[in-house]
Amino acid sequence: MTGFFKERTPVNQARKIFLNAFNSIENTEQVSIDECSGRILSDSVTANRNVPHYRRAAMDGYAVRSSDTVGASPDNPIMLQIDDEEVVEGTCVRVHTGSSIPDGADAVVMVEDTTPVGDMVEILTHVHPNKHVGIIGEDIEKNDTVFTDGHMLRPCDLAVLASLGINNVTVYKKPHVSVIPTGNEVVPRTSSSQLQPGKVVETNGLMTAKYVEKWGGLPEHCDIVSDDPELIISAIQSQLESDIIILCGGTSVGERDHVPDVVKSLGNVLVHGVSMSPGKPIALGMIDNVPVVCLPGYPVAAFIGLFMFARPALRKIGHIPDLPDATVKAELSDKIPSKEGYMTFSRVVVDFGSSTAHPVMTSGAGVLSSVAKSNGLVIVPENIEGYEKGEKVDIFLIE
Amino acid sequence: MTGFFKERTPVNQARKIFLNAFNSIENTEQVSIDECSGRILSDSVTANRNVPHYRRAAMDGYAVRSSDTVGASPDNPIMLQIDDEEVVEGTCVRVHTGSSIPDGADAVVMVEDTTPVGDMVEILTHVHPNKHVGIIGEDIEKNDTVFTDGHMLRPCDLAVLASLGINNVTVYKKPHVSVIPTGNEVVPRTSSSQLQPGKVVETNGLMTAKYVEKWGGLPEHCDIVSDDPELIISAIQSQLESDIIILCGGTSVGERDHVPDVVKSLGNVLVHGVSMSPGKPIALGMIDNVPVVCLPGYPVAAFIGLFMFARPALRKIGHIPDLPDATVKAELSDKIPSKEGYMTFSRVVVDFGSSTAHPVMTSGAGVLSSVAKSNGLVIVPENIEGYEKGEKVDIFLIE
Numbered sequence: 001m002t003g004f005f006k007e008r009t010p011v012n013q014a015r016k017i018f019l020n021a022f023n024s025i026e027n028t029e030q031v032s033i034d035e036c037s038g039r040i041l042s043d044s045v046t047a048n049r050n051v052p053h054y055r056r057a058a059m060d061g062y063a064v065r066s067s068d069t070v071g072a073s074p075d076n077p078i079m080l081q082i083d084d085e086e087v088v089e090g091t092c093v094r095v096h097t098g099s100s101i102p103d104g105a106d107a108v109v110m111v112e113d114t115t116p117v118g119d120m121v122e123i124l125t126h127v128h129p130n131k132h133v134g135i136i137g138e139d140i141e142k143n144d145t146v147f148t149d150g151h152m153l154r155p156c157d158l159a160v161l162a163s164l165g166i167n168n169v170t171v172y173k174k175p176h177v178s179v180i181p182t183g184n185e186v187v188p189r190t191s192s193s194q195l196q197p198g199k200v201v202e203t204n205g206l207m208t209a210k211y212v213e214k215w216g217g218l219p220e221h222c223d224i225v226s227d228d229p230e231l232i233i234s235a236i237q238s239q240l241e242s243d244i245i246i247l248c249g250g251t252s253v254g255e256r257d258h259v260p261d262v263v264k265s266l267g268n269v270l271v272h273g274v275s276m277s278p279g280k281p282i283a284l285g286m287i288d289n290v291p292v293v294c295l296p297g298y299p300v301a302a303f304i305g306l307f308m309f310a311r312p313a314l315r316k317i318g319h320i321p322d323l324p325d326a327t328v329k330a331e332l333s334d335k336i337p338s339k340e341g342y343m344t345f346s347r348v349v350v351d352f353g354s355s356t357a358h359p360v361m362t363s364g365a366g367v368l369s370s371v372a373k374s375n376g377l378v379i380v381p382e383n384i385e386g387y388e389k390g391e392k393v394d395i396f397l398i399e
Numbered sequence: 400m401t402g403f404f405k406e407r408t409p410v411n412q413a414r415k416i417f418l419n420a421f422n423s424i425e426n427t428e429q430v431s432i433d434e435c436s437g438r439i440l441s442d443s444v445t446a447n448r449n450v451p452h453y454r455r456a457a458m459d460g461y462a463v464r465s466s467d468t469v470g471a472s473p474d475n476p477i478m479l480q481i482d483d484e485e486v487v488e489g490t491c492v493r494v495h496t497g498s499s500i501p502d503g504a505d506a507v508v509m510v511e512d513t514t515p516v517g518d519m520v521e522i523l524t525h526v527h528p529n530k531h532v533g534i535i536g537e538d539i540e541k542n543d544t545v546f547t548d549g550h551m552l553r554p555c556d557l558a559v560l561a562s563l564g565i566n567n568v569t570v571y572k573k574p575h576v577s578v579i580p581t582g583n584e585v586v587p588r589t590s591s592s593q594l595q596p597g598k599v600v601e602t603n604g605l606m607t608a609k610y611v612e613k614w615g616g617l618p619e620h621c622d623i624v625s626d627d628p629e630l631i632i633s634a635i636q637s638q639l640e641s642d643i644i645i646l647c648g649g650t651s652v653g654e655r656d657h658v659p660d661v662v663k664s665l666g667n668v669l670v671h672g673v674s675m676s677p678g679k680p681i682a683l684g685m686i687d688n689v690p691v692v693c694l695p696g697y698p699v700a701a702f703i704g705l706f707m708f709a710r711p712a713l714r715k716i717g718h719i720p721d722l723p724d725a726t727v728k729a730e731l732s733d734k735i736p737s738k739e740g741y742m743t744f745s746r747v748v749v750d751f752g753s754s755t756a757h758p759v760m761t762s763g764a765g766v767l768s769s770v771a772k773s774n775g776l777v778i779v780p781e782n783i784e785g786y787e788k789g790e791k792v793d794i795f796l797i798e
Contacts, residue, residue: 034605053596096653097651097696098597098696099584100596111653139766147771155606155613156606156702156797158602159606160767160771162601163767165591198499201564203557206554206561207554207557213436254496297496324725326723326724326725368558369539371555371559372545372546372559397722
């Protein structure tokens with residue numbers, strides 16, 4: 001097909017339609033806790049023991065029978081015999097933070113409230129039962145649910161797992177994402193030293209694969225396919241075991257743009273044409289229950305499309321929590337124009353010291369160096385006509 | 400030494416003193432652009448060619464001599480002969496977005512402004528020179544500085560490097576971080592199934608190593624050292640080739656807390672005792688130009704200490720940009736008490752839907768499960784007496 005886009009779907013609507021069209025994966029695998037940082041639990045984790053599993057001294061001092069300390073004060077010290085193991089009436093045992101409280105004792109007197117006298121010690125304060133004693137299960141009780149299904153494991157969580165003696169966990173498999181670059185003009189990086197006029201190095205697939213990896217997917221960076229419907233069909237069919245397919249290029253409405261038609265012939269195109277700038281030619285579809293993201297060949301449009309559609313799809317399919325992005329507030333040093341009716345993405349350089357954002361002026365969606373120069377994105381919603389110089393806006397930091 | 404802390408340094412001052420005591424590393428290595436996401440450039444990158452390296456069609460259409468289109472309009476179409484390669488007076492060549500503009504042509508007429516008639520085409524609009532032509536170097540000019548020293552490479556940057564034919568870059572080596580767990584009570588994970596009373600599994604070192612890895616360092620998780628000054632000295636001395644040493648445990652002022660004294664005997668203790676809760680017993684020092692972070696054994700105190708001191712040290716030493724953390728604003732569902740004169744770190748569970756933060760009530764710094772249950776931290780500054788229920792506060796998301 002050649003011509004104009006008949007329709008443009010608003011960004012949020014397009015994303016909703018797309019995300020509703022597929023389910024999360026259910027395949028799981030066992031991984032060691034040494035390797036599970038960033039992975040998603042597919043089962044809840046239950047404590048198989050108490051932490052601590054013993055009565056724990058919470059302070060350096062002496063484990064005592066609290067009843068032996070009744071009436072003790074600096075003016076009325078009570079003398080106890082220091083023992084090594086067991087506490088009985090009139091004796092105590094030296095303990096350190098984390099030590100086990102010996103049998104017979106029910107409290108700890110802090111070392112600051114004592115005066116050692118040979119193998120005896122003067123107790124200078126009265127302690128109640130369980131004073132400075134961490135009870136069994138104080139941190140985690142046996143049979144407690146420690147983490148629920150869908151929790152993303154952070155390094156601090158690994159420590160909790162280790163404290164429970166858990167060395168392996170069951171997590172969702174990382175989504176397998178096939179990245180298929182297309183385009184007659186696209187050549188592999190290996191031949192980049194003899195680049196002919198009209199040829200460009202394959203970079204969108206590389207960028208896509210590296211973001212997929214960063215976001216928790218397993219990318220497969222496929223060979224370049226030229227603008228030939230039959231070849232695109234074969235390339236897609238060979239990747240239908242994947243969890244997501246991302247095609248780069250050929251999504252517009254020109255003579256050489258076959259990707260959306262190919263997706264339609266193999267499955268469904270849910271959205272073609274999105275009210276975003278850059279990124280209008282994005283197409284989203286489904287083939288045999290595999291979500292397909294068709295990114296434009298223009299690098300900046302591909303970049304924005306990745307964040308707006310590929311990342312949420314990867315998160316949904318992989319049960320990965322959709323955490324907020326890092327944002328900062330900054331004052332615009334210049335106005336940001338927007339395209340009426342389009343969600344507009346403007347690249348900015350944020351000066352964190354002065355909280356000022358400088359819009360990066362560019363000539364269009366082809367100029368990836370505008371992203372390289374930027375550290376942030378300003379998103380102008382569809383219904384707003386740009387931002388004025390001096391406005392304070394939210395900046396999404398480019399990861 | 401046994402007793403109270405004589406001094407407490409405010410958190411920001413402690414960090415400043417520490418970070419001023421050492422320099423960044425200068426060791427570099429070459430890495431492939433396939434492996435350099437997240438790495439820090441040690442040299443600026445200069446474009447060794449123009450991007451595009453040819454005059455590029457910015458639209459699908461016909462490459463023409465602009466002078467041939469003077470006066471063209473829908474009412475006054477101008478007929479041109481379609482040629483295959485070269486444009487001379489009266490001819491044009493079909494081009495696609497990204498195609499090379501053939502010799503002789505200086506503009507592109509969009510396909511929408513043409514009507515094909517056999518092997519001829521009617522031009523329906525007048526175009527100026529360079530209309531819809533991307534000039535050579537429009538994206539990146541040869542000899543332009545594309546990235547400067549210290550830039551952290553993101554996936555989008557790899558695409559820019561690839562477009563320049565750059566396949567390797569010089570980056571700073573990842574800082575080597577030795578993590579030394581200490582404590583008589585600490586046992587390795589492998590023996591966790593037969594855990595005696597008074598023994599705890601080594602978890603702080605595991606957590607530390609995994610955060611170091613996440614933050615761009617190369618952790619070396621060393622063997623557990625018992626609370627014996629001579630053994631701690633040997634353990635530190637064997638790691639002095641490292642860029643940072645992090646010791647876990649033994650930093651307080653109890654009988655078994657030897658770590659700060661050991662650091663003092665081998666070098667300098669810059670700070671011992673910080674106005675933070677949890678985390679007061681943190682010590683920071685230098686041994687032979689190697690920064691040393693001494694974290695308390697209490698897991699939550701260690702966790703907070705990692706974020707407040709180990710991460711900034713790692714970033715400084717590794718030239719890693721100190722980017723802001725992801726934060727969200729949320730309303731407190733309950734008050735957060737704070738310790739007067741201490742920067743207080745309170746764990747919260749943020750409900751993103753309602754933007755509400757629920758403080759996680761805990762009995763202290765020993766309870767790592769309080770971190771496991773939380774997804775955010777509220778930081779109460781030294782000079783503020785806690786936050787009230789209903790206050791809107793900044794929440795740092797726990798990564």
